[in-house]
Amino acid sequence: MKYIKQIAIIACLILASCEDVIDVTVPTAAPRLVVEASIDWEKGTVGNNQTIKLHTSTPYFDTTTNNIVTGATVKVTNTNSGAEFTFADQNNGTYTTSSFIPVVNDTYTLEIVYNGENYQASETLKSVSDINRITQSLEGGFDDEVLDVTIFWDDPADEENYYLVRVLEVGDMFPFLEEISDEFINGNEIDDFFEKDDDADDPTEEFNPGDTVDISLFGISERYHNYMQLLIEQYDSGGDPFSSVAAEIRGNCINTTTPDNYAFGYFRLTQVVKESYTFQ
Structure with missing residues (x-):
């Protein structure tokens, strides 16, 4: 019984110590x-x-x-x-x-x-080129059990081209973004697909019949392509303990x-x- 009382006292002390408020001083910079x-x-x-x-x-x-x-x-x-x-x-x-x-x-x-x-x-x-067509599939993405959407467009030959694709499901707050270079596909038809991760607990997280997406295809400069590439890489690596520190x-x-x-x-x-x- 004495041993149980000691355990109870220690537990109370631990719980009490967890109530201490720690003030963290966060460095700030002048507004830009x-x-x-x-x-x-x-x-x-x-x-x-x-x-x-x-x-x-x-x-x-x-x-x-x-x-x-x-x-x-x-x-x-x-x-x-x-x-x-x-x-x-x-x-x-x-x-x-x-x-x-x-x-x-x-x-x-x-x-x-x-x-x-x-x-x-x-x-x-x-x-930027016109979008040739938009298709949906269960086979074009990483998961053959969820819907994905694919867009197709023609890349002009004999010139460098850079693109930004923006896909936003109606009702969502944040879009999918992807930057693309024609370095290895110059002069060909380009396709790009998007899918949402399968979530067994919340099937609304993935694309479903009846969902509408707004798709924008931008023609961009090489410098802006490089800028967006860095931003998207940092965003996608958020929460990854093995990713490099955001700069x-x-x-x-x-x-x-x-x-x-x-x-x-x-x-x-x-x-x-x-x-x-x-x-x-």
Whole structure:
């Protein structure tokens, strides 16, 4: 009986010790400008309406700070023609224009003036092929018991091409993303498939008949392809104890006034084709 009492006392002490609160000091950095500048020209549209979003970085655990950026000057210039497009401040962190003119293979420069500092980035607008067809299967993916969706398109011959595929199931918060190079498949029909992992406890996690996915195929630059490749690799390795430590990935936005105060984010220009598919 004495032994049992001792065990009970030790257990109580252990449980009591687990109630101690440990305060962890998390290092923070000064806020940086974050640029979400995706100039996407959907095939079959004029492409004149474009939006750029600006905000500042915040500490990881901060959920209260209003970090939208207003009062900045935002301009995009076609360096081939000299045409300038001013993006108007909407006072909610977005800057818009209704007069943008997209020209395939022309280079554009983004210029942002914020807090007395000048940020610049340059990109070339890349074209994209049409989607030939979209199919579903139980055999094309890794698991022959769950549905997958595959898209097909033609890669132009005798030139380097890079693509970004975005697949988002209607109702989901986050899309599947995949970057593709035609290095070993130049001039051929390319196909790319997506499937969700089988989950016996929750069959809604996988694709099911009646589900609809929105598919976007972007033509992108080599530099943006490399940038997205790093981001996707880091995202996919999250939680993997054997993966390398995540590193800060810089985009193409340079602070020409104070180089050390560089911005996060990326200025991209793409042509995109979009399709929706409903599983049968």
